[in-house]
Amino acid sequence: MASIVLKNLVKKYADGYPAVNDVSIDIEDGEFVILVGPSGCGKSTLLRMIVGLEDITEGDLIIDGQRVNDIAPRERDLAMVFQNYALYPHLSVFENIAFPLRLQKGRFSKKEITDKVNVVSEMLELNEHLKRKPGNLSGGQRQRVAMGRAIVREAKAFLFDEPLSNLDAKLRGQMRTQISQLQRRLGTTSVYVTHDQVEAMTLGDRVAVLKKGELQQIASPRELYEQP
Ligand code: ADP
Ligand code: ADP
Numbered sequence: 001m002a003s004i005v006l007k008n009l010v011k012k013y014a015d016g017y018p019a020v021n022d023v024s025i026d027i028e029d030g031e032f033v034i035l036v037g038p039s040g041c042g043k044s045t046l047l048r049m050i051v052g053l054e055d056i057t058e059g060d061l062i063i064d065g066q067r068v069n070d071i072a073p074r075e076r077d078l079a080m081v082f083q084n085y086a087l088y089p090h091l092s093v094f095e096n097i098a099f100p101l102r103l104q105k106g107r108f109s110k111k112e113i114t115d116k117v118n119v120v121s122e123m124l125e126l127n128e129h130l131k132r133k134p135g136n137l138s139g140g141q142r143q144r145v146a147m148g149r150a151i152v153r154e155a156k157a158f159l160f161d162e163p164l165s166n167l168d169a170k171l172r173g174q175m176r177t178q179i180s181q182l183q184r185r186l187g188t189t190s191v192y193v194t195h196d197q198v199e200a201m202t203l204g205d206r207v208a209v210l211k212k213g214e215l216q217q218i219a220s221p222r223e224l225y226e227q228p
Contacts, residue, residue, distance in 0.1 A: 001157070001189055002029060002064040002157050002189050003026070003029045004157060004189060004191065005025075005026050006026075006027075006046075006059070006061060007059050008022050008023070008024055009022070009023045009046070009056060009059035010023075010056075010057045010058035011055075011057050012057045019042045019045045020213050021042075022059075022215075023059075025215065027191065029189055030187045030188070032203060032204045033190070033218075034193075034194060035194075035208050036193075036209055037209055037216075038195070041210040041213065042210050043193040044161055044193060046210070047191060050078065050191060051073055052068075052071070052073030053073060063156065077156045079155035079158050079159070080159045080161065081150045081158065081159070081160045081163045082163070084166065085134070087149075089134055093129050093131070093145050094121075096148075098116075101113045104153075117152060120151055123148075123185075124144040124147060124148050125144070126141065140167060140171040143164065143175060147179070151188075158190040159190070159191050159192075161193050162193055162194055162195070163179075164176065165195075180202065201221045201225060202221070207221055207224055
C-alpha cells in the first residue's frame with residue numbers, strides 16, 4: 001500500500017497545450033480516489049502519468065515519500081486495469097493471472113504461484129474457469145481476469161482506467177459492487193477513472209473533478225452530492 005502525492009503536475013503533449021494543468025492531489029494510503037470529468041479533461045493522461053506511461057512535463061509525483069518522475073513503470077510497482085482488458089488471448093485464465101508473478105523470474109515457486117492464483121480466483125469467482133481462454137469468456141469474466149492479474153502481485157496501488165465501460169448495465173452494477181468490496185477487503189490505494197456518475201458517487205472515498213486539465217474540486221461523494 002502506498003500514499004500517492006501529485007504536486008503541481010503538468011502534462012503538455014507535442015502541440016504544447018496542457019492536457020493536465022497544475023493538478024495537486026494528496027492520496028492517502030488505502031484511499032480510493034475517483035477521477036471524473038468530461039471526455040478530454042485529462043483523466044487518462046493523469047492516470048498514465050501516475051503509472052509511468054506518460055512523461056511528466058512539470059511537477060512532482062511522489063509515491064510513498066519517494067519522487068518517482070524518472071522511475072520506470074515497472075519499478076513503481078503499481079497495477080493498472082484497462083478498459084479493454086488487455087488479456088493474452090493464447091494463455092488460459094490461470095496463466096493470464098499468473099503472468100505478473102512469472103515475470104518476476106525466480107521470485108515465486110510453482111506452488112506459491114498456484115496458491116496465489118487460486119486465492120485470487122476464489123475472490124473473483126473465477127476458479128471454475130481457470131483452464132479457459134479469454135476468447136471463450138463473457139465480458140464480465142474477462143474483466144474479472146484483468147482484475148485478478150492486477151491484484152495477484154500485491155502491488156502498491158491499483159489504477160483503473162474506465163474498467164467497466166465495455167460492460168452492459170447489469171454487469172456494471174455487479175462489478176461495481178465487486179470492485180468496491182475487493183478494494184475495502186484489500187485496503188489497497190486506488191485511483192479510478194470514470195465518466196459514469198454512479199461509479200463516481202458509489203465507489204470512492206473522494207471524487208476529484210477535472211475540467212480542461214485542471215482540478216476543479218475534490219470532495220467526498222456526500223459533499224459533492226449535497227452541493228446545490
Ligand atoms: P480524458 O481521459 O479525460 O478523456 P485525455 O487525458 O485522454 O482525457 O486527454 C486530455 C487532452 O489531451 C485532450 O485534449 C486530448 O486530445 C489530449 N491528448 C491525449 N492524448 C494525446 C496525445 N497522445 N497527443 C496529443 N494530445 C493528446
Ligand atoms: P491439473 O493439471 O489437472 O489442473 P494440477 O495439480 O496441475 O492439476 O493443478 C491443481 C490446481 O492448480 C488446478 O485446479 C488449478 O487451480 C491450478 N493450476 C495450476 N496450473 C494451472 C494451469 N496451467 N491451468 C489451470 N489451472 C492451473
